[in-house]
Amino acid sequence: MAHYQPKDRFYRKAKREGLRARSAFKLEELLDRARPRGLAGGAALDLGAAPGGWLQLLARLVGPKGKVVGVDLVDIAPLPAPVTTFRGDAREPAVQARLRAEAPAGYALVTSDMAPKTTGIHGVDCARSLELVRAALEIAGTLLQPGGAFFAKIFMGPDVGPFVQRELTPRFERVKQVRPEATREGSREIYLVATGFRQPTATRA
Ligand SMILES: C[S@@+](CC[C@H](N)C(=O)[O-])C[C@H]1O[C@@H](n2cnc3c(N)ncnc32)[C@H](O)[C@@H]1O
DSSP states (O other): OOOEEEETTHHHHHHHHTOTTTTHHHHHHHHHHOOSSSSSSSSSEEESOOOOHHHHHHHHHOTTTEEEEEEEEOOOOOOOOOOEEEETTTTTTHHHHHHHHHHHOEEEEEEEEEOOOOSSHHHHHHHHHHHHHHHHHHHHHHHHHEEEEEEEEEEEETTTTHIIIIIGGEEEEEEEEETTSSTTTOOOOOEEEEEEEEEOOOOOO
16 A cells, blocks of 8 residues: 655655745646746746745746735745735636736646546545535636646546546647656546647627
8 A cells, every 4th residue: 555655755855945835746747748938037826826836936037126926715824026926816807807907918737737626526526526626727818928827736536537638738739748757656646637728719799
């Protein structure tokens, strides 16, 4: 049986590098694999950002002229510029309006590491995870720049395949399902990595 190691090598590496969460190494691998365009000097949005490991990594990538925006249900201890954070539920329209106002020219990358509080009932946890990914995709659909990238954590379940095929793939040029090396053994999470956002064409009334 897999042995859970709370202080594994990724935990120790995160401590050494001053990163708030070991999950930053998951994002590092996703970025390596997808190589999203427009990040240097651009804007990145992180949904479900607490405590802020992904924000710290994104801040390095966008650099001092860029912008990183993070939102979470819980408070995020402040991080230096170019990071801006606030507390809120990403599914709320008022929160989404603020995310838009923070980067009026849109985002080059939208990430979601949002996770539901788990119940231990696999079907329920998967359904809640999918609901969060749908919300994240809706946000990405309105705030991403053309050609932008979208990364989202999802709990693996029978609905993931149809979601990817019907809802995600039509909106991006490339979609991959990635299980980063830093994922804990026994975890059912994977990441959807989508690049080359196709902006919807306006339909006439
Ligand atoms: C695994 S943690 C994120 C860790 C983060 N990537 C890091 O590097 O520090 C998942 C977060 O998703 C947040 N979350 C879950 N549902 C959310 C929602 N509807 N809106 C905003 N944040 C949400 C949780 O509060 C939790 O802090």
